[in-house]
Amino acid sequence: MSKVSVLVVDDATFIRDLVKKGLRDHFPGVQIVEAVNGRKAQQILARESIELILCDWEMPEISGLELLSWCRAQDALKSVPFIMVTSRGDKENVVQAIQAGVSDYIGKPFSNEQLVSKVRKALSRTGKLQELLASISPKLLSSGALANDSLAVLTGGRVESAQPSAPATPVAAPLPAPTPAALRSPSPTPARAPAGRGQGQLRLPSGTMACVIKALSLKEALLVVRRGEALPQVLESAVLDLEQGEAAEIARLNGYLHAVAAFEPRPDSDWLQLTLRFVDRDPQKLDYLSRLIARGTAQKHFIPGA
Known part of the structure; x- marks a missing residue:
């Protein structure tokens, strides 16, 4: 056959x-x-x-x-x-x-x-x-x-029949597991959103979340997101949406999560720091990303529904 x-x-x-x-x-x-x-x-x-x-x-x-x-x-x-x-x-x-x-x-x-x-x-x-x-x-x-x-x-799920190979480069230290109380009862005075170069939206298979862009290069983006009950996983595929220029163009940058860590040095940190490695090789996207970096992202925000 x-x-x-x-x-x-x-x-x-x-x-x-x-x-x-x-x-x-x-x-x-x-x-x-x-x-x-x-x-x-x-x-x-x-x-x-x-x-x-x-x-x-x-x-x-x-x-x-x-x-x-x-x-x-x-x-x-x-x-x-x-x-x-x-x-x-x-x-x-x-x-x-x-x-x-x-x-x-x-x-x-x-x-x-x-x-x-x-x-x-x-x-x-x-x-x-x-x-x-x-x-x-x-x-x-x-x-x-x-x-x-x-x-x-x-992404490190509970599948014992397959062993993922070790990453070629070291990733950030594992994120400490939150205590049950930390997940059930958020801090009464949540920390203010970290400052960064701009904002965007990160799309994951499990849903979307707003993010703050701490750093941006042709290879990766350093992002900060508010922690939820479902934690993003290393090697999970993702898309970063950014708005660019007066014409409100949307840059959709494909990648995967290379590292996930607590933004603050405590187990119940309200924020996570994610390293998103880009996988696009399209010259148009690389040019788009270059322009984003050159102009800065301080004035760029995601358009809901895009």
Whole structure:
């Protein structure tokens, strides 16, 4: 039986690895092909049979939207499911993708459950899901391996069957666990928000939170957020939204949490300090980030609903 092939297109290695791990954990029989941009994806699609395409929007050379339009113009690719995986969640962008023939949409950052659900739905529509599941051995199915949450593995969740490799560079000291009383009863006089270069919104798979930008470079951002009951996790994917300039442009910077620590040297600190490592390689985004750094972010604020 031929394997079910999925093409993962993204210029960010971290995102491709996250998608690949999620797919392999839940669909062990899947064959994954990857491309770093739309140009490489075209070359692959011209010579290989692909059953599903998972593609980023913003990429160098050929964007995800351009690749989608190209696919829909090819007789052999017209009916291949195409899922856009992107931080562009604005209504106008969604409409653009729908008009170009997108099959579905996954917003960054995404949880493993969201990814698996969308892929399962797309493959089911074409009959490939049954073919894929039929290729998985009964022993593997009964072992519970398909229940692994790949994002939990990456972020230190309780998955004992997989051991994440040690990070190449040391991260901040582990965050002390809060006392039950600290979680139930916030301080009657909460600390004032730390000062910084500006404000933004950090989007995580579990939700969104306002953040203060302490430092910004082409590689990473140092952020401070108010602590909640659910703590952000190291290696969790994230998107930082910033407003830029008089035209109210929104910079959507994709990344992952490289370090999480208490902002104050006490277990019940009201604030967390996060290091967000950027994964975008799109020249336009890098130029955007350069302009943000050059102009400073003191006057930049997130627009709700963007």
